[in-house]
Amino acid sequence: MSTAAVADKRPSTLQGASLPKWSPYAIVGGSIVLGVVIGLVGGLDSKIQWGLIAGLLYVFGTYGIAARVEGKRQAKDRVATSLVWVAFVVAVIPLVSLIWVTISRGVKVLDPYFLSHSMGVVADSEAGGGAYAAIIGSLEQVGLATLIGAPIGILTAVYLVEYGRGRLAKAVTFFVDVMTGIPSIVAGLFILSLMLIFDMQPFGFAGSLALAILMMPVVVRSTEEMLKLVPNELREASLALGVPKWRTILKVVLPTSIGGITTGVMLAIARIAGETAPVLLLVFGNPFINNNPFEGAQSSLPLFIYQQYANSAGANAAYDRAWAASLTLIAFVMILNLVARGIARWKAPKTGR
């Protein structure tokens, strides 16, 4: 008997009933409608509750329908998929709404005037003025912090991966872990205590030092992971050519991982660019333009946002400036990220023919 004849007599065990392709969309639509109806009938005020009800209906509805039509295993598969989607939506909603609110409120006063003028003698409750002093302050403080933090961080990671054996390496790893957990205000207080010892007034570079402390562990961690990804074979190939170890690291290991290291440094920069607490303690804030980070109080974008929001007694002009500065800060970090990705792509090992 041929196999075709067998297949004709018995139904294939490989086929089963399955829901049509559009069913997930139908279930999503149905649960949203049901959620709204339940919300209206039950007189629930909060739209968040409506959404949660719709989400739960979606997950359970998917399971119920799929279990009846397709069977239990497929139903579990669909539930897993639906949970992933619900989690995705729950995660994206705050992000999108944050960006939406910041952009819609920020663009009101965000113009070349805002970016090129500082507050000066403009009162906090009045319209006008801008964030120029804060942008300059942010750029200088973050730039100096990067100049200090990134090299130390990268060199520490090189030590840990390429040379570190035994107790010292373990101790360094431990303290890097501890540093990762330092709250930013504590880093600020640490530098402040030094400033008080030497009887100094607030200045930009003090903020840079605190930011560098916060930046270092992040750079060490990410660089360490990137260096570990470099195949040992490349190191051995270079050593076997009679290249000294330090040159192997400089010319083979670091170039191979430069893309990832750059991304790590940029993420660390993004982290410290938004720090307010140490800047508040050490840089103090300044409505006037101060281009010198080594003398006199400066401003910075996060600090500017905080001060506009807190010190202006509810004046709309100040709120607008705070939102515009927020948008500037997000754009600043975003541009850095894009630059980092560009560098990573440009420098990444090429595989083309």
Added chain:
Amino acid sequence: MSKRIDVSGLTAYYGSHKAIDDISMNIEPRTVTAFIGPSGCGKSTFLRTLNRMHEVTPGGRVEGKVLLDDENLYAANIDPVAVRREIGMVFQRPNPFPTMSIFDNVAAGLKLNGSYKKSELTEIVEKSLKGANLWNEVKDRLNKPGSGLSGGQQQRLCIARAIAVEPKVLLMDEPCSALDPISTLAIEDLIGELKERFTIVIVTHNMQQAARVSDRTAFFNLAAVGQPGKLIEIDDTERIFSNPSVQATEDYISGRFG
């Protein structure tokens, strides 16, 4: 110009684990010596002790003597970096530098050591690529990345990179195990040509390969898993494959053993 190697009483450790025990052998200049033996018997470890690559592994430690033309490589004042310039190495998996072009890969040994003249570089790269039988395939794309080549081409690129620094001895650690038969043949032909200029030591799992390319063959074995590997015998390849003096060698070669 190739050099001879005399090993006496060489023992190598990984931490406290003894990997190879008390190995002595002579390797003549301008010959191909093949190491055969079961996995884990210390062939590769022994090979790596010959250019002091063993100590790169954490915990790696060596006792005994390796004489390169009467100079002990493990003497106190010897610089391992200088040793590796004299004794080049080709690895099991092709490992061209991914950030570098084909040209830069071949020139890597010279460039990274910083001792080269720009005018000479082009000449040396061409000579090395020709020496590795790769020139005709890559001469039009020297500026393309080396990782874009096929596996066999990459391995020949690695051989070109190794011979560009003009070593005296070339160590090959299973150079063909990741390659197809055609690429393997290309590399075996190459080994035949290279032995005019270098002393070659090759580790292989392929006994036909050992029989085809080598003048002398060394058989390694280990008493049991966890025991250190030992040199059972070393002799002319013809003799090893026709009439070995130790029974274990014959068992291994004829397939009656592990």
